[in-house]
Amino acid sequence: MALLIKNGEIVTADSRYVADIYCQSETITAIGKNLTAPPDAEVIDAAGKLVFPGFIDPHTHIYLPFMGTYAKDTYETATIAALCGGTTTLIDFVIPNPDEEPLSAIQTWGSKSEGQACMDFTWHMAITSWDSRVESQLREIVKSGVASFKVFLAYKGALDIGDYGLYHAMTLAKELGVITTAHCENADVVLELQKKLISEGKTGPEWHEPSRPAYVEAEGTRHIAFMSEVTGGHVYVVHLSNEQALSQAIAARQRGVNIWVETLIQYLMLDKSYAERPDFEGAKYVMSPPLRDKANQEVLWNGLRSGLISTLATDHAPFDTTQKRMGIDDFTKIPNGIPSLEDRVRLAYTYGVLPGKLDIHRFVDACSTQAAKIFGMFPRKGTIAVGSDADIVVYDPSHEEVLSAATQHMNLDYNGFEGTPVKGRCAAVTVRGELQVKDGQFVGIKGHGRFIKREPTH
Numbered sequence: 001m002a003l004l005i006k007n008g009e010i011v012t013a014d015s016r017y018v019a020d021i022y023c024q025s026e027t028i029t030a031i032g033k034n035l036t037a038p039p040d041a042e043v044i045d046a047a048g049k050l051v052f053p054g055f056i057d058p059h060t061h062i063y064l065p066f067m068g069t070y071a072k073d074t075y076e077t078a079t080i081a082a083l084c085g086g087t088t089t090l091i092d093f094v095i096p097n098p099d100e101e102p103l104s105a106i107q108t109w110g111s112k113s114e115g116q117a118c119m120d121f122t123w124h125m126a127i128t129s130w131d132s133r134v135e136s137q138l139r140e141i142v143k144s145g146v147a148s149f150k151v152f153l154a155y156k157g158a159l160d161i162g163d164y165g166l167y168h169a170m171t172l173a174k175e176l177g178v179i180t181t182a183h184c185e186n187a188d189v190v191l192e193l194q195k196k197l198i199s200e201g202k203t204g205p206e207w208h209e210p211s212r213p214a215y216v217e218a219e220g221t222r223h224i225a226f227m228s229e230v231t232g233g234h235v236y237v238v239h240l241s242n243e244q245a246l247s248q249a250i251a252a253r254q255r256g257v258n259i260w261v262e263t264l265i266q267y268l269m270l271d272k273s274y275a276e277r278p279d280f281e282g283a284k285y286v287m288s289p290p291l292r293d294k295a296n297q298e299v300l301w302n303g304l305r306s307g308l309i310s311t312l313a314t315d316h317a318p319f320d321t322t323q324k325r326m327g328i329d330d331f332t333k334i335p336n337g338i339p340s341l342e343d344r345v346r347l348a349y350t351y352g353v354l355p356g357k358l359d360i361h362r363f364v365d366a367c368s369t370q371a372a373k374i375f376g377m378f379p380r381k382g383t384i385a386v387g388s389d390a391d392i393v394v395y396d397p398s399h400e401e402v403l404s405a406a407t408q409h410m411n412l413d414y415n416g417f418e419g420t421p422v423k424g425r426c427a428a429v430t431v432r433g434e435l436q437v438k439d440g441q442f443v444g445i446k447g448h449g450r451f452i453k454r455e456p457t458h
Helices: 075-084 102-113 132-143 162-176 187-199 205-211 214-231 243-254 265-269 272-276 281-285 295-306 321-327 344-353 360-374
Strands: 003-011 016-024 027-032 042-045 050-053 055-060 087-094 120-126 148-153 179-184 235-237 259-264 311-313 392-402 421-431 434-438
Touching: 003 360, 003 392, 050 360, 055 075, 055 259, 055 311, 055 344, 055 360, 075 087, 075 421, 075 434, 087 102, 087 421, 102 120, 102 132, 132 162, 148 162, 148 214, 162 179, 162 214, 179 214, 187 205, 187 214, 205 272, 205 281, 214 235, 214 243, 214 259, 243 259, 243 295, 259 265, 259 295, 265 295, 265 311, 265 344, 272 281, 281 321, 295 360, 311 344, 311 360, 344 360, 344 392, 344 421
Parallel strands: 003 042, 003 050, 055 087, 087 120, 120 148, 148 179, 179 235, 235 259, 259 311
Antiparallel strands: 003 016, 016 027, 050 392, 392 421, 421 434
């Protein structure tokens, strides 16, 4: 069915103007003043509201096994939550067990998402082992439309593939023209620090951050940049949390390394004191890399504003309070992750745009456009233009609300930003022209989402 969005103030990464948007056959077909539509078209009056391109979250974990348990969201619950928060496309991680074939993992993630996702999605392919079989299957996977890899410089004995695997994975990525996303820490140092702290009886969640200090992440960032220089491949540092690591990425970029940086809304809004809360409350805030000293927040906001940090993501990994208690006697066994998929856009608008930490165009760029460009979806996604998918967010800036687990759509018993006031909500959200959210609530078609095939772009 045709869709007409009238009188809204359209804001993209590089423009701002009042106009109508006409959508048909899933795409934007006209933008202009006083557009008309067929009698059966759906009409949304966006007067007094901001109209953004659908936001893109480049880092989520929807289906995620961990130590015999699983993340609480499904592709249905997660995508509904994301849509209610303005995100219309996400990039999830396919993570095989080290003894699992990549194609088998792809099939598993496909079975979890097919017919369940309410918005569009694609995948990063994690590489957790290396041999000729893995290499052959990765070539097939890239041909099928997965144009980004993921490597872990962390989780010794589980997901870390060492420099041998890293070299070959990044060499293949360079050959195929795909970008390598990287979790940057030092797996050996983290493991030794964990052993030392546990042996000293330091087992609570407050010791998670000291086991993976900022310099460990900085060293991992330096190392992935070095491997990029060696292989010539393009790299994307996921969930960067601190000034030391950012300095390494900036230095590499100044040397000519093709490196992009992502940070998370958690690092901008929360600090390590949250993980130090008593009575095991801090476990809710355990993630890797950990929440850092508050002094890093201004550095990250400045990096995001200036473009030194390209994207703002969530690393959404929802484990409930019962699951977190798996690590009651050992912080290394606490499932990592802070739920944030639903709240990213409104928090960035409220605490970034409104106080002037982020220009509104850079807000759109960091939360949508850059992810589309880096990961091969632009201009289909990430902008409002004729020919682009009709993924549109009509944002009501006058609305005020307080974030709470009681009202969230994420399938979890807590909210990491509980009690935080936000301004604005999604008055309407469309995915390829289909109205999926109205006044902050899901009203659309379940299973409407599609897998987005991407071509190599690097």
